[in-house]
Amino acid sequence: MGVHALPADHHDGPWDSIITPPGLKDRLLGTALLILRHGRALGQLNGAPHGLILLSGPPGTGKTTLCQGLAQKVALGLSQRGATTFVEVDPHAFPSDMLGEGPRAVLRLFSDTLPEIAARRPHTVVLVDEIEALAVRRSTASFETNPVDVHRATDALLSGLDLLRKTCPQVLVLGTTNFAAAVDEAFLDRADLVLRLGLPDEDTIATILRQTIAEAATVFPGLNGLVGDEALIAHLAAHCLGLDGRRVRKLLLSAMGSTPELGLEPGAVTAAHLRAAVDAERAMLTAAARP
Ligand SMILES: Nc1ncnc2c1ncn2[C@@H]1O[C@H](COP(=O)(O)OP(=O)(O)OP(=O)(O)O)[C@@H](O)[C@H]1O
Ligand SMILES: [Mg+2]
Numbered sequence: 186m187g188v189h190a191l192p193a194d195h196h197d198g199p200w201d202s203i204i205t206p207p208g209l210k211d212r213l214l215g216t217a218l219l220i221l222r223h224g225r226a227l228g229q230l231n232g233a234p235h236g237l238i239l240l241s242g243p244p245g246t247g248k249t250t251l252c253q254g255l256a257q258k259v260a261l262g263l264s265q266r267g268a269t270t271f272v273e274v275d276p277h278a279f280p281s282d283m284l285g286e287g288p289r290a291v292l293r294l295f296s297d298t299l300p301e302i303a304a305r306r307p308h309t310v311v312l313v314d315e316i317e318a319l320a321v322r323r324s325t326a327s328f329e330t331n332p333v334d335v336h337r338a339t340d341a342l343l344s345g346l347d348l349l350r351k352t353c354p355q356v357l358v359l360g361t362t363n364f365a366a367a368v369d370e371a372f373l374d375r376a377d378l379v380l381r382l383g384l385p386d387e388d389t390i391a392t393i394l395r396q397t398i399a400e401a402a403t404v405f406p407g408l409n410g411l412v413g414d415e416a417l418i419a420h421l422a423a424h425c426l427g428l429d430g431r432r433v434r435k436l437l438l439s440a441m442g443s444t445p446e447l448g449l450e451p452g453a454v455t456a457a458h459l460r461a462a463v464d465a466e467r468a469m470l471t472a473a474a475r476p
Contacts, residue, residue, distance in 0.1 A: 186272065186273065186274055186275065186278070186298075187271075187272070187273040188270060188271070188272050188273075188302060189256075189270070189271045189273075190268055190269075190270060190271075190306070191256055191257050191260035191268065191269045191270070191271050191310075192257055192260040192261045192264055192268075192269070193257070196253070196254075196256070196257040196260075196271075197257060198254075199250045199251070199253045199254035199257070200251070200254025200255065200257060200258050201254070202250065202254070202396075203247040203250050203251045203254065203430075204385070204389045204392050204393065204430075205247075205251070205382070209380060210251075212378070212380070213238070213251070213255055213378070213380060214255065214258055214259065214262070216238060216377060216378045217238065217255055217258075217259045217310075217357055217359075218259055218262050218263070219234075220234050220236050220238075220357050220377065221259055221263060221269075221308045221310070221355060221357050222263060222266075224236060224354035224355055224356075224357075225354045225355065227354075228350075228354045233350075234377045235346065235347075235350055235375040235376065235377055236346075236349075236350050236354065236356055236357050236358055236377070237346060237357075237358045237359075237360065237375050237376045237377055238357065238358070238359050238360070238376060238377060238378045238379075238380070239316070239359075239360045239361070239362065239365075239368070239373070239376045239378070239379045239380070240252060240359070240360070240361045240362075240379075240380050240381075240382060241361070241362050241363070241364075241365035241368075241379065241380070241381050241382070242363060242381050242382035242383060243363055243383070243384060243429055244363050244429060244431070245429030245430055245431030245432060246363075246382040246383065246384065246385075246429055246430055246431075247382055247430050248361040248362075248363070248382055249312075249314055249361055251382070252312045252314075252359045252361060253271075253273075253312070255310070255359065256269065256271040256310045256312065256359075257271075259308070259310060259357070260308070260310075263307075263308050266307055266308075267306060267307035267308065268306045268307070268308070269306060269307075269308040269309065269310060270302055270303070270305060270306045270308070270309045270310070271309075271310050271312070272299065272302055272309065272310070272311045272312065273312045273314065274294065274311060274312065274313045274314070275314065276313060276314070276315055276316065276318035276319045277315070277318055279291060279318075279319070287337075287338050287341075288337035288338045288340070288341035289341070291319060291338060291341040291342055291345055292341045292344065292345050294345065295341075295342075295344075295345025295346065295348055295349045296345065296348055296349075299311060299349055299353070299356065300349065300352050300353050303353040303355065303356050304353075307355060308355055308357075309353070309355065309356045309357070310356075310357045310359060311356060311357070311358045311359065312359045312360075312361070313358060313359070313360045313361075314360075314361050315361060315362060315363070316360035316361065316362050316368065316372075317362045317364050317367045317368050319338060319339070319342045320338075320339050320342050320343075320360075320368050320369045320372040339369050339371075339372070342369075342372065343369070343371055343372060343375070346358065346372075346375060360376075365379075365381075384427065384428070384429055384430075385428075385429070385430050385433060386426075387422045387423060387426060388422075389430075390421075390422040390425045390426065390428075390433050391418050391419065391421075391422040393430060393433045393434055394418050394421055394422060394425075394433065394436065394437075395418060397433075397434055397436070397437050398411050398412055398437060399412050401437055401451075405451050405452035406452060407450075407451075407452025407453055407454075408451075408452055408454060410455075411454070411455075411456060411459070414456060417456045417459065417460075420460065420463075421436065421459060421460070421463050424460075424463045424464070424466075424467060425463060425466070427467075427470055428466060428470065432466060436459065436462055436463060436466065437454070437459065437462075439462045439465070439466065440454045440458040440459045440461070440462035441454055443458060443461065443462060443465075
């Protein structure tokens, strides 16, 4: 579990690095600020927020990065009222044995650990990455996957969230999942906002590629010749369609590692190397799609 005090300058990058459809970031930031700033007051109303935001989408679409960026953005927005604690929970670190150790640990997290952490600063953001690991849909959990334990773990998460909400209305929980279908209905239902991040479109891909190349050229000046080559960007973007953001981000890296010579001298990557790298990516995508 990672615990950070925000805002902190070195957490500035992630929010801007992820390109999203118009309005998505505003909605995300708006909901987060509302919950953190007015959670206590809203808690007295009917239909009070649960303090939970879920981001779903395929692997490599920026869910985790956007949550990390969001924590810094809300911390900046609320900084006049005090600092924000950012807690990153790794659900895979929880035991999931048959003796109920896993559910007990989940409950302890929400009933003891998080309230203790939350008491230290006026605002707390908790990121539970890959939350489906804790909240498997009870109706589809197969009997082979140890159903009693799955039920207990999900119940523990749901009671934990409700408990945390009551005791600490100034806490915001962010959950990510690349498998929303596997997340328990009762859990999805509690989310105040569920946002879906999809695969990047051509414009987004082009922007990611421009950023990646420009950034790399500051380290390897040999790449300066590629900066501003819009014909190349357009060609690559068209051919990257169907790849996730992470793969697009790694295209340049893949060109740099394509031969031992380039590995030693990455500044020597040319447009032709990048075109070859995108062809290799496409070939992998097609191979993966084959039954
Ligand atoms: N829409 C996007 N705009 C810019 N960069 C993106 C985008 N989507 C993904 N990336 C890049 O991909 C990298 C991986 O993103 P991240 O780890 O946040 O994805 P994720 O959705 O959490 O994936 P996973 O489901 O595998 O955990 C980011 O560091 C970012 O550079
Ligand atoms: Mg992730």
